[in-house]
Amino acid sequence: MEEKANGGKAVADGQKEEIPPYVIELFFEKKPDLNKDSLLEALKKYTSNPEIDTFSETEKTVLSAGDSGNPSKRIKINIEQRSFDREGLLEYASSFRQSWNWRTAKETIQNCNMIIRISDEYSAKIPYNLRVDLLRNILRAIVEKIGCSAVHFQMTQQFTKPENYVYSFCDPSPDKLFGFINVRFFKIHDSDDMVMDTLGLNALGLNDVQCSFKRYNPKDISNILYNTAYYLFDSGNIIIDGDTVQGLKRTDKWVCKKETSLVAPKRKVIDIAPGLYK
Incomplete structure (x- = not known):
């Protein structure tokens, strides 16, 4: 496999790198049934003090979870829907190549027509390990409740099957960084x-x-x-x-x-x- 080395934006020595919003995408073969009450119910199962600040079945939903009295322990999440077709496959070429646990992901993705994009509004006050824990559990709640055909971790360039993501929480050996590395x-x-x-x-x-x-x-x-x-x-x-x-x-x-x-x-x-x- 050939890749171009030294691409992207340079980072100067001593310069603090900007931490971007964390983006995860769910792919669907048909429009998901996203219901405010059922979503909140699912979030309560795996997160503390969840709130849905704004809800829309077609535009942006904003929710938050974590310690409501401590901004350094609470995360805000944006959920947006957009259409998808085969013309968008090229955008995910690197992820198809680097999805080692699902070599045939492209066969599933090319049949999808809808994406739900999940991203956090990053706050430097939130410790990185808590950020991952909150994201993982929010994603688990959404995947279990509305289902999807595939989960795409944009930040790590990989697709995973939704059932494998859910299984990563299970004993005897839960994987706290499944998808995040x-x-x-x-x-x-x-x-x-x-x-x-x-x-x-x-x-x-x-x-x-x-x-x-x-x-x-x-x-x-x-x-x-x-x-x-x-x-x-x-x-x-x-x-x-x-x-x-x-x-x-x-x-x-x-x-x-x-x-x-x-x-x-x-x-x-x-x-x-x-x-x-x-």
Whole structure:
């Protein structure tokens, strides 16, 4: 797979990156039945103090959830509907390529004619981990109540089946970042070089992770990137230049350094250097 490296807007050293609204899209083969009372009922099941500030079956719905007495623990969500047809498929080309858990997503999406776009009005006061928790549970309530054919995580360039998203909450091993982290794979044209990176942490104000390599198994590199990404989510941006992560063996110590991403979107990432290149 060939991708253009170093695309997107540059980020200067020391400059704080702007954190965008978090966008998730639900795809439908027919117009969903979006009812105010049933939506509020579903939100009450998984969130605290939900309120629907504005409701519309055809235009924008605005809702909020979380601690009503503390703005740093409450999130506001916009829900908008728009039509969709096959002419819009090209917009999702990268997501089709990087949806590793649903390789045939395009076959479903090309039969859809409606999208519900869910986005938050980001507030820097909300801790990133609480933001994800609120978004996850609001999305769960909506998916379970009105159903859909597919869930698209725009910020991580991946589609997932709605039933898989709901299952990610289930024991014995719930995945708190399902959909919110993606590990992408790129084969550099006319070379043996490969690049893998995470996409999703940057949208939360954290550093994504990348690794360029030649002879390693991409599945092994993927596991290292996932583990590092979850560590960063749990601990914050605590990895600094010269720190190490465990490689393929328990004794491997692969060196980390903050770099500009090799693949768009351009952003600051933690670059992990495999032992081969130390």
